[in-house]
Amino acid sequence: MSNVHIQWDTVQKDNLKEKRNLLLAGGAYPELFYASAFSRSDLLKYGKQGAFIPLNDLIDQYAPNFKALMKKYPVIGKGITMPDGNIYGLPTLYDPEFKSVLYGTPWVKQAWLDKLGLQEPQTLDDFYNMLKAFKEKDPNGNGQKDEIAWGGVGTAGVVNYLRGSFGVNNHGTSNINIDTDPQTDKVRFIPTDPHYKELLQFVNKLYKDVLLEQDIVSVKSTEVDAKVLKGPHGDQTYNAYGSPLGNIGMFVLTDKAQNPEAMIRWMDYFYSDEGIKTFFMGWKDETYKEDTDGNVDYVDNIKNNPDGLNLDQALPKPIQ
Numbered sequence: 001m002s003n004v005h006i007q008w009d010t011v012q013k014d015n016l017k018e019k020r021n022l023l024l025a026g027g028a029y030p031e032l033f034y035a036s037a038f039s040r041s042d043l044l045k046y047g048k049q050g051a052f053i054p055l056n057d058l059i060d061q062y063a064p065n066f067k068a069l070m071k072k073y074p075v076i077g078k079g080i081t082m083p084d085g086n087i088y089g090l091p092t093l094y095d096p097e098f099k100s101v102l103y104g105t106p107w108v109k110q111a112w113l114d115k116l117g118l119q120e121p122q123t124l125d126d127f128y129n130m131l132k133a134f135k136e137k138d139p140n141g142n143g144q145k146d147e148i149a150w151g152g153v154g155t156a157g158v159v160n161y162l163r164g165s166f167g168v169n170n171h172g173t174s175n176i177n178i179d180t181d182p183q184t185d186k187v188r189f190i191p192t193d194p195h196y197k198e199l200l201q202f203v204n205k206l207y208k209d210v211l212l213e214q215d216i217v218s219v220k221s222t223e224v225d226a227k228v229l230k231g232p233h234g235d236q237t238y239n240a241y242g243s244p245l246g247n248i249g250m251f252v253l254t255d256k257a258q259n260p261e262a263m264i265r266w267m268d269y270f271y272s273d274e275g276i277k278t279f280f281m282g283w284k285d286e287t288y289k290e291d292t293d294g295n296v297d298y299v300d301n302i303k304n305n306p307d308g309l310n311l312d313q314a315l316p317k318p319i320q
Contacts, residue, residue, distance in 0.1 A: 030254065055086075056085075063271070089251060115141070154217065
């Protein structure tokens with residue numbers, strides 16, 4: 001498809017950090033690292049050493065899709081630029097206008113909104129009132145107030161999901177404790193910021209008002225998965241909505257790159273509309289369909305797989 005052929009050396013996730021560090025220490029590292037999740041300190045360290053090459057000019061000349069996203073969401077450029085002014089890695093991005101199925105942030109059950117005559121919440125007050133309606137107005141229609149307004153595993157996820165609503169964590173998800181104070185443009189330790197206190201108070205209110213699952217601290221992920229998938233009113237098709245900027249070191253070019261221009265053009269495809277859809281949804285008309293308004297949905301064979309496979313199981317076959 002791209003006429004770029006890459007010889008991959010795949011590594012198990014559990015051994016990823018050790019493997020990449022050994023390669024870099026020994027000097028026998030590859031031309032590029034993909035999905036290696038380098039941290040900000042790693043990027044700066046190996047960038048200063050010369051092992052990672054700056055991508056600024058390459059982005060400007062050969063990555064029009066990524067460049068357009070940087071213009072659309074300025075937080076991306078701020079988040080990936082190192083203190084020395086260079087960009088050493090391209091990030092995972094979650095375009096807020098593309099509702100990916102692979103990023104775990106809250107999503108609302110549309111059928112419940114429709115039944116209760118509610119609109120998608122636009123403010124924190126809307127969000128609170130929606131949860132309260134879910135809890136008290138029997139959207140599942142069984143005559144009992146047994147709905148879990150907001151479920152999950154642990155309070156950390158709840159707090160993280162709400163950070164943006166309180167003006168903190170404006171550098172993406174790679175560091176949950178540090179960002180830039182928009183008032184002073186200086187580094188800020190988030191847990192000491194007054195907005196973070198307001199966030200915790202809001203979560204506490206949700207819990208006290210029984211709008212959060214009451215055993216959220218102790219519940220196991222397998223138990224939550226069972227509730228979501230099997231019910232009594234579960235679905236095996238789900239969507240989620242993410243912050244634009246994820247891990248900032250997912251694509252890195254090293255000083256061994258023989259054709260960095262071709263490599264950056266190849267990576268830039270996955271920041272295009274077509275590339276995003278291919279990455280998340282698979283092949284058009286084979287695993288997903290698109291209507292005249294640009295809305296995408298899985299084909300019936302994926303959503304209602306005849307072999308009983310869920311999305312994670314059904315999608316890889318056609319994509320491969």
